[in-house]
Amino acid sequence: MTDGPTTLSLEELAPEAGVLRIYRQVFSVLAREHGAMISDVELLDIDEAILAAFADAGNEGLTLESAVAACRRHDPASVTRRFEVLRGYGAITRVVDHPGERFHRAAFAPYVMLLFLRRLAAAGGQGELHQLLALEGLSIRSPGAVADDGRGSVNRLSRVFRLMANQLSSLTTTSPVEELREHAELLWGNRALISQAEDVHAQALQRWPELDRECAQLRTALAAYADSSESAAARLIEQAGSTRALGLLPVETWRSFARTSDAQTLAGVLDGQVFDAVAPWFSPQAMALAVENASSSGPVRMPPPRPTGDTDAPTDRPVAGDCDLREFTDRVLAHRDRVGVSQLLDDAQDWMDGRRTLSLLVASHHSPEVDAELTWADGFRVDPQAAVPWVSGGMFGRVVGSGNA
Amino acid sequence: MHPAFTAAVADLSERHRDEVLAAYAAVEHSWQPLHESQMLALRDATLRRALQQMLHPLGRTLVKVGPHLWTSGYRDDIARELSEEMLESLPLVDRAVFVLILIHSVAIPRSQGLIDQDTWISNQPTSVEELNRYSRLPRTAVRTGLARLRASGLVQIAPDRRPHQARGSSNTNAGASYLPGPQLARLTPAARRRLQEELILAAGADTPLAAAIRARRARPSEDGVLKPSAPEATETQENS
C-alpha cells in the first residue's frame, strides 16, 4: 500500500546510497526481524514508544537499558527485540561507531514513516493523496522549478490516478460486488482529488506550455478515474439492497453529518417516508383488571432515585411481558442451548397450547430483552395424529455470543 | 362494514374468509412481524393474495420482512402521495433524533463492517450520551422526543446484553441505549431503499454514490421511480 506515494516522493532523493539508507530506516518499523514483516500492530506501539524515548532523551542518546526503562509500559523483552530490529535497519545507531559504545541515537525518518503509516491505515490513504497533490502543487509553483520538475510532478500524478482508475474498473467489471464494496475508499473524496489535480495540471501547463503531451496524459488519467468511480458507484448503488450502500461512506462522514446537522437537515432524511401514528388499544377488560390489581396491591413504594435525570429512561418500560418471555425462555432452554420447534410443539397438550408456545417463541425471538432466537428451516413436519399436526422445521436457542446479539 | 373488507373475501369459504380477516388484523396491528406458521392466510398463496387484495384498497400492502416473516406497510404510491401532503405526526426534532439513531445504529456500524444482514433492524445500540454529545439537538428535546419515538415503535430501548466483564467499559453511566424500533419492519423494499438513498444524499452529497443515486432517479424507466401500478392486487375487483 505504501509503494505508490512513498517511492514517488522519495525517488528524487540522491545519491542512491542515501536513498537506500532512508528506505532501510523507514521500513524498519514494519520489520518483524531481518527479512520479515511485522504481524502484530502492537509492535508499532513499541516502536513509537522507543522513538518517543529517544526524542525525550536529548542529544546524549539512550542505552538499551534506559530505553527499556523509558518504555516500561511494554514488556522489556519485546522492547529489547524491537530495539535490536531498529538498530539492524539503521534506524537506531551507536553514537560512536564502536562495538563497545552503549549510547545510541535515532533517526527521524522512521518516526515520520510511522505517523504516515498510521494515517494511511486510518483513512485509507485519501488524506495522504491530498497531501501529495498539495506538495506537487507547491513544487510546481516554486520559483526555482524548471520544466523537468513540472514534468516529474505531472507524470507522478498521472500514474497515481491511472493506478486508481485501473483498480476500480477491474473491480467494477470483473469482481463480485462484495469485493468492490471493500474497496469503497477508492471512491472517497474523488471530486476533491480530481479538482486538486486539475489545479496542478493548469499551473504546470500555464508555466511550461511544452508539457502539453504530459498534461494531456494527466487529463486522460483524471477522466478515466472519474469514469471508473462513476460506474463503480452506479454498480454499488444498483446492488445496495436496503442498507448496504451506507457502508460505502467513511465512518467520519456519518459522524460529522450527525454532529453538525441541524434538526431540519436530519429530519429531511425521512422525506418520502410515512410512519404510523401512536395507536395503542385499551380494552375495557384490561382497564378493569388494572384497576382491580391496583386496589388489591396496597401501598406502592417510592421507586429508587434515577441515575441522570433521564426521567423517561429504562424504569418506564413495561417489563411484564418481557419478564414472562425471559421466564419462558429460561424454562425451555433450562438444560440445553437449543431445542427443535417440533420437539416443543410435541409437548403441547392440544393445538391451542401449541399455538401459545409458538407465539411465545416468536415473541421471544423479537423481544430485545431475551437473548434467544428462532431460526426457521425449510420444510414441514406433517403428522395428522399429533396435537400440532403441521410444524415447520426450526430451532429455538440462545443467541451465540450474546455479547452483541 | 367497509366494502373492502367484504369484496376481497367474497369468493372464499366462510372459514377462509375468517382466516384472511384474522391475518389482516394480525399484520396490521401486531407490533412485530408474523411468521407464516402463525397464520394460514400468510402461508397459503391463494389466501395471501386475498389478504393483499384486502389491504390494497385501504392503502396498505403486504411486506415480506425475511424468510417466512410478514407484516404490512403503506403502498408505495400512497406513501408518495401522503408525504407530498407534508402532514407529520411527529415533531421535527423527533424525526431528527430518529435519524440520528439510524446513523449511529445502522450507518456507522455498516461502515465499520459490524453489521452483516441487510436490514434496518440493528443490534448496535445508540446511547443517549451519543445523542446528546454528538449532535446539535437540545438535550431536553432529545429526551421528550425519545419518549414519543418509543411509543410509536420507531425506536426501542436496547437490552444491556454485554457480558458482565464488559460492562465496566466506556459508557457505564451513559444512561439508556436505543435501537431502531419494530416499525421499521413495515417499510416496503422501495421505502427501505429510499431511506438509504436519502441518508447518502444528505450525508455525502458530493460523493460519487450520491451522483449515482441522482442519475438513477433521473431515469424514470428504472425502479428509481415506481409507476403507480399495483403489482399484486388489482383495482377492478374492489368495485365489483
Place this chain on the structure above:
Amino acid sequence: MNTADTALWWARARALGPARHEAGTPAPDGFLRLLEPHAGDVWLLPAHPGTAGPWVLDEMGFSGPTIEQPNDTARMLAAVVRCCWTDPEAPIWPGREVDWETVLSVYRTFGDREESVLNRAATGAIRRLNGGGWVLWDDDRRVVRLGPRCGTWVNADLTVLRELYRSLPPPEEPEEDEEYGETPPDHDQGAGSTPVRDQANLPGPPADDDDAVDASMMDADAHLREVPASVGEEDRGDPA
C-alpha cells in the same frame, strides 16, 4: 368517494391518528364520525370490522403496541372515563370536560402513593393517552376530555366499562367551578353513536370472558385437529 381517495383516507388515518375536520367533510364508508360538542367539527377515524380490529390480537396471542407503564396508563383512562362519561346509560362520546384535579381525585384512589410519585405517574399516563388519541388533554387549561379513540369501543366494551364506572368512586369536583361541570347541550349524536362491530356476514363478537374462549376452544379443537394450523378461527369462539 373513489377507490384512490378511500385508500388515502385509510392510510392518512393510520399515519396521523384521529383527525378533526369540518362537519361536512365527506369520509369513506367504514369511518366513524364523532361530532365535536359546541363546534361544527367532526372527528373522523376508521372503524375496523369486529374480527379485524386491534382487539383481536390478545385472542390470537400477539402483542400490540408497547405501552409504557401499561397499568398506570389503563387506570388513568379508567379515571378519565369515570369523570367524563356523563351518563353511563348514554353513548360515551362526547362526554364532558373536567379539570385535572377532578381526574386525580379518582386516580388517587387506585393506590396509596406518595403525592410526588402519584403526580409523576399521572402526568406520564395522561400524556401517553393524549398521544394515542384516547384523551384530549389541554396543557394550558389543565382540563381533560375523552379522546376520539374512545368512540371505537363497541357495545360489548361499553357493558364492561359501565360496570367499571359503577365500581369506581365518584370524582370530587371543585364546587365553584361550574364552567367544566355541565353536560354539553344535546347534540345529534347519531353520527357519534356506538359503532357496530359485528355484521351478519361475519362471525360473532370476540368473547369477553377468557374462560369462555378457552372452553369453546377445547370443543373446537376436536374438529380442528384434522385441519392443520387454522390460526384464528377457534379464537373467536362460537358466535354469541
